Amino acid sequence: MGDFNAKVGQPKLEEHRITGKHGYGSRNQRGELLINYCLEKNLAIMNTYFMKKSNRKWTWIAPNGRTKNEVDFILTNQKQSITNIEIINKIEFSSDHRLVRATWLLKQPKKSRINFRNKTTKSLQTDIEKDDFLKRLEEERQPLMTLAPDELTQLYHDRLINCIQTSLKHSQKNNHNTQKSILSDTTKQLITKRTELQNIRPKTKEIKSKLSDLYKKVSKSIKEDYKKHRESKIENHIYADGSVKKAYKELRTHKNWIPKLQISDNNTALSRNQILETATTYYRKLYSSQEQEPPKTDLPSTSEVPAIDEIVIMRH
Structure with missing residues (x-):
């Protein structure tokens, strides 16, 4: 981060790996050098990733007070960790530059498994999928032949990857739609x-x-x-x-097998062998225990209780 004395200006389409959509002003020769350096080192120019008002973008002002440019940038190879870039305007000190502040996320939040989706693309299975993929790829690849020689670098690579991914998704989608439905x-x-x-x-x-x-x-x-x-x-x-x-x-649409069994407060059986062993041990111990005699209570003997006189009964 610092004063690069370069004007990046408005980002171009082929620079999407290192820039966002929010530039400022126009680009100069030093800006081109900075872009090439970031492409080579895979560094993202974070100032271009956050939408701000024009008066909150410039970082340097000329002595005439009218020319304003964005020449101070923050570069990083961990752009997911930066959540905001802003210009501080309320600090009083004698300088023609304004402070640039980045909000850095030191600890990444844990992703919930509920919202997790496995986005890995599956390979093509049938010959129909493969033929459809090759046909689609050939159609998508035709526009790439019209690129100028100086553009056959990163732009060609990005577009070729996009063609392959688009063709692959299209082929798998068509195959998914052709699967026989249970409902008539x-x-x-x-x-x-x-x-x-x-x-x-x-x-x-x-x-x-x-x-x-x-x-x-x-x-x-x-x-x-x-x-x-x-x-x-x-x-x-x-x-x-x-x-x-x-x-x-x-x-079968469901499983009848027990997925897990709690052994103790801090221990849970997850595998089938552990569950079987735990259940077997529990029931073996339960049915092999000897029957215990009921506990004895100290009741007074009936022989020690005095007999009730007939006179007492007549009085009551």
């Missing part, structure tokens, strides 16, 4: 018709009657579709493997 076309039409009637406001008595009938038809049709799907799966595995075990495994 008749069921989907009934669901669509039911949705249209549900959106009608207000509903007449006739519409309510049709909706009631459609609810029953949709429910019955879904059950029949799932029944056919189940029978088809079992039949295919019988012909292919001669067994229905794999079919039941594919059709």
Whole structure:
């Protein structure tokens, strides 16, 4: 960080790795040198990543009081750690520069596993996916042939990576859409018709009657579709493997196995072997324990209790 005496100006599209979208003024020759240096060292110019008003961007003012430029920058290779860049204007000292302050996040917040998504792209599985990917990639690659020789560096690399990722997602999306649905076309039409009637406001008595009938038809049709799907799966595995075990495994929607078992306050069994061993030990100890006699109580003997006289009874 410091005074680089360079004007970066407005960032260009091919500089997206090191710049944001918020520049100031125009670029000079020293600004080009700073950009090239940052591209070589993979340093992000953080002043360009945060949107500020024009009067909160400049860092140097000329002696005439009219020319203002942004020449003080903060560079880093950990741009995720900086959450804000701002100019301090209220410190009184004799200088033609203004202070630049960065808010640095020293400790990264923990990401919640609930919101975590595995974004790793899966490889192509079928020949249809591979052929579609190559065809799409060839179409996306054609515009790259028109680039000027001086642009065939970082810009070409970035666009080529973008072409590959776009083609890969397009091929996998098409394959996902071509997968056979469990619900039949008749069921989907009934669901669509039911949705249209549900959106009608207000509903007449006739519409309510049709909706009631459609609810029953949709429910019955879904059950029949799932029944056919189940029978088809079992039949295919019988012909292919001669067994229905794999079919039941594919059709299973949940697991009956206990995922974990608490052994003590600070210990939990997670693996299947640990759970089996813990449960076996507990029940072996429970049923192998000898029956204990009931505890004895010190009750007074009946022989020591004096007899009640008949005279006492007559008095009461």
